[in-house]
């Protein structure tokens with residue numbers, strides 16, 4: 001293999017429970033090349049890059065669970081050395097991410113090999129999931145960062161806010177070629193609706209099958225989750241083969257920013273000319289660098 005790009009994306013899957021079709025649904029995101037490309041444009045300390053890769057994998061996972069046309073955003077704010085953590089994904093599969101680091105700490109270069117210590121890196125704070133459908137509305141869920149890692153924080157969100165039975169594994173690690181591996185595996189039990197939006201509790205059999213699925217998922221090791229030699233499909237069958245698993249086509253996720261010269265122009269056009277000249281460097285040109293993709297956009301003050 002000569003550096004062939006693996007397609008990155010989210011593999012949706014379904015399982016029946018106690019005879020109820022598709023009672024459990026899952027998502028398995030693997031973003032190795034996409035996370036590597038995005039992180040290569042930044043110069044984050046190791047633990048920060050790991051947290052950022054985890055956030056991208058989780059955002060990719062969650063973006064495909066919602067039936068919407070718009071943008072899914074994962075954003076965390078804290079008062080530790082990492083002030084902002086952000087990853088967003090469009091319904092078309094374009095992902096971007098950035099992390100704002102301000103301050104120093106031994107934690108930033110802390111040894112890897114386990115989940116990124118979000119609690120220490122961000123010093124508490126909040127994690128928000130936002131679905132923005134433009135004119136069709138905006139939904140946001142927020143959870144305090146009170147757990148050691150991103151998996152724990154997200155699990156708290158699903159437990160307290162969504163009240164959907166959820167199992168989640170998120171992991172990232174550097175590879176030998178200065179790139180990254182990033183995966184997120186999520187499993188949810190979709191409650192049965194009893195009419196008028198009411199949600200029925202799980203039957204005893206269904207609760208048992210959900211428990212079995214969670215137990216099987218818990219056998220998945222960090223190495224398996226991140227192993228590039230083990231395909232997403234193969235890992236799902238290895239884990240859930242004894243259940244009624246069906247795997248759907250891969251939803252591709254690509255490294256694509258939404259910045260453009262037009263957006264920069266729109267942002268600057270209403271500023272008074274004197275203010276624009278103050279921002280300008282030589283030749284009356286303002287250079288705006290995108291915080292996501294680091295691309296420099298040039299705007300000439302007329």
Ligand SMILES: [Zn+2]
Nearest residue numbers: 257259290293
């Ligand atoms: Zn950009």
